[in-house]
Amino acid sequence: ANIPTTFPAGFLWGGATAANQLEGAWNVDGKGLTTAEVVKKAKNRQEFSMNAVTKETLAAAIADKTDKLYPKRRGIDFYHRYKEDIALFAEMGFKAFRLSIAWARIFPNGDEEKPNEAGLAFYDKLFAECHKYGIEPVVTISHYEMPLGLTLKQNGWASRDTIDAYVRYAKVLFERYKGQVKYWMTFNEINASTWGFTGTGALDDELSDQEAMQLRYQALHHQFLASAQAVKIGHQIDPENQIGCMIARMQTYPKTCNPADVRAAQLQDQLNLFFTDIQVRGEYPNYMNRYFAENNIKLQMAENDQALLKEGCVDYLGFSYYMSTVTSAASQVEKASGNFALGEANPYLEASDWGWQIDPVGLRVTLNEYWDRYQVPLFIVENGLGALDKLEADGTIHDSYRIDYLRKHIIQMQEAIKDGVQLIGYTMWGPIDLISASTSEMSKRYGFIYVDQDDDGNGSLKRYKKDSFYWYKKVIASNGQDL
Ligand code: BG6
Numbered sequence: 001a002n003i004p005t006t007f008p009a010g011f012l013w014g015g016a017t018a019a020n021q022l023e024g025a026w027n028v029d030g031k032g033l034t035t036a037e038v039v040k041k042a043k044n045r046q047e048f049s050m051n052a053v054t055k056e057t058l059a060a061a062i063a064d065k066t067d068k069l070y071p072k073r074r075g076i077d078f079y080h081r082y083k084e085d086i087a088l089f090a091e092m093g094f095k096a097f098r099l100s101i102a103w104a105r106i107f108p109n110g111d112e113e114k115p116n117e118a119g120l121a122f123y124d125k126l127f128a129e130c131h132k133y134g135i136e137p138v139v140t141i142s143h144y145e146m147p148l149g150l151t152l153k154q155n156g157w158a159s160r161d162t163i164d165a166y167v168r169y170a171k172v173l174f175e176r177y178k179g180q181v182k183y184w185m186t187f188n189e190i191n192a193s194t195w196g197f198t199g200t201g202a203l204d205d206e207l208s209d210q211e212a213m214q215l216r217y218q219a220l221h222h223q224f225l226a227s228a229q230a231v232k233i234g235h236q237i238d239p240e241n242q243i244g245c246m247i248a249r250m251q252t253y254p255k256t257c258n259p260a261d262v263r264a265a266q267l268q269d270q271l272n273l274f275f276t277d278i279q280v281r282g283e284y285p286n287y288m289n290r291y292f293a294e295n296n297i298k299l300q301m302a303e304n305d306q307a308l309l310k311e312g313c314v315d316y317l318g319f320s321y322y323m324s325t326v327t328s329a330a331s332q333v334e335k336a337s338g339n340f341a342l343g344e345a346n347p348y349l350e351a352s353d354w355g356w357q358i359d360p361v362g363l364r365v366t367l368n369e370y371w372d373r374y375q376v377p378l379f380i381v382e383n384g385l386g387a388l389d390k391l392e393a394d395g396t397i398h399d400s401y402r403i404d405y406l407r408k409h410i411i412q413m414q415e416a417i418k419d420g421v422q423l424i425g426y427t428m429w430g431p432i433d434l435i436s437a438s439t440s441e442m443s444k445r446y447g448f449i450y451v452d453q454d455d456d457g458n459g460s461l462k463r464y465k466k467d468s469f470y471w472y473k474k475v476i477a478s479n480g481q482d483l
Pocket of ligand 1 (some may be wrong): 018188189248386429436437438439
């Protein structure tokens with residue numbers, strides 16, 4: 001029988017990061033302030049502070065010139081330590097390193113005529129360092145941030161004008177890094193746009209829930225158009241470019257076999273598949289017409305928008321996968337539509353310390369579902385476990401729980417490959433500890449490499465190898481066989 005038994009040759013094993021969570025150096029070499037750098041650390045583990053930005057907190061953040069309350073301003077100082085960090089990735093045998101470019105290093109305010117040469121030069125050096133070790137850079141053009149100037153001037157993605165600012169920026173990147181970068185993603189987790197500020201770069205705290213959803217879906221429409229244009233231009237500049245979308249996949253299960261629950265879960269699932277339906281197939285799916293009508297959401301569309309979406313279909317589907325959720329007819333009615341939610345508890349699953357339900361089999365389900373639906377190459381560009389790690393006196397970190405989590409997910413990836421799914425790579429999230437996106441904590445660690453820094457920014461920033469470092473090295477060397 002023609003069943004693939006193992007990971008394909010050239011499989012892109014590696015790790016994934018984002019500029020605003022690790023670079024630091026927030027105010028050097030001409031860089032402007034970004035939307036990520038006005039987000040405060042969460043008050044507790046459950047607060048998703050990334051969307052808690054209001055007019056008042058924004059004004060206070062702009063006035064504050066320190067990084068004390070804003071951990072994404074300091075990151076883990078990757079900007080100055082990238083050589084050391086990439087050498088560690090190379091030691092693990094990375095084939096790929098996913099990173100994002102900080103838009104505000106290139107266009108500090110978002111609307112300059114010319115890009116900032118110092119910003120462009122930084123990424124030249126970074127890519128050269130990757131290629132030195134045969135590591136393929138995988139670049140996200142916008143990962144949860146944009147120049148704050150665009151928020152102040154035009155409320156971020158709420159404005160259609162932001163499309164032009166983004167397309168200009170993307171074009172500069174495609175031209176400058178032609179031959180250095182082949183794999184791109186237009187937006188990180190584009191579905192974050194329906195969750196609020198981090199996705200839209202737009203303030204919506206003074207709006208009613210309905211108005212906020214209207215704004216977010218309109219902002220999302222602008223991002224879809226920006227993405228489609230970037231795909232088109234990226235292919236024109238270099239036909240070798242592989243340009244993907246990136247979604248936070250939330251596989252959901254019906255709570256019971258009651259058909260009402262099954263239907264509720266189906267709708268919940270459609271609300272998550274909607275993003276890839278547009279970016280892979282190039283058109284709004286019919287089920288959203290009803291959803292928009294029932295929620296009184298009216299999208300402003302220009303004449304050519306639909307044609308443009310069709311011309312900008314992505315080459316591959318990138319997604320993050322951390323957990324699955326449970327949906328019941330009752331919970332769906334209660335939940336504010338479109339909001340990010342962890343769903344109901346699944347009695348068959350354990351959860352992380354942050355309440356994320358751990359579901360390796362769900363990854364296989366997702367991979368099969370995506371492949372059946374789209375038949376485009378799939379790329380798992382994030383997966384991992386945020387946990388509290390302990391640095392021992394002798395400099396070791398025994399993170400067997402992380403190895404266990406990753407191992408179980410990799411086993412399910414292999415099962416999906418045997419099912420016939422085309423999977424091209426796996427970049428686990430946060431190969432080196434960095435600032436959490438949702439809470440801005442440092443203590444929510446994902447890495448193979450420990451970074452000595454606490455939630456308040458104290459620490460030597462020294463790097464230490466965890467047990468999982470040596471384990472992942474074996475996984476890559478054996479192309480996923482030695483788990
Ligand atoms: C994804 C984001 O949602 O999850 C990353 O793309 C993020 O930026 C990752 O860091 C893990 O989330 P968190 O909140 O634990 O950092």
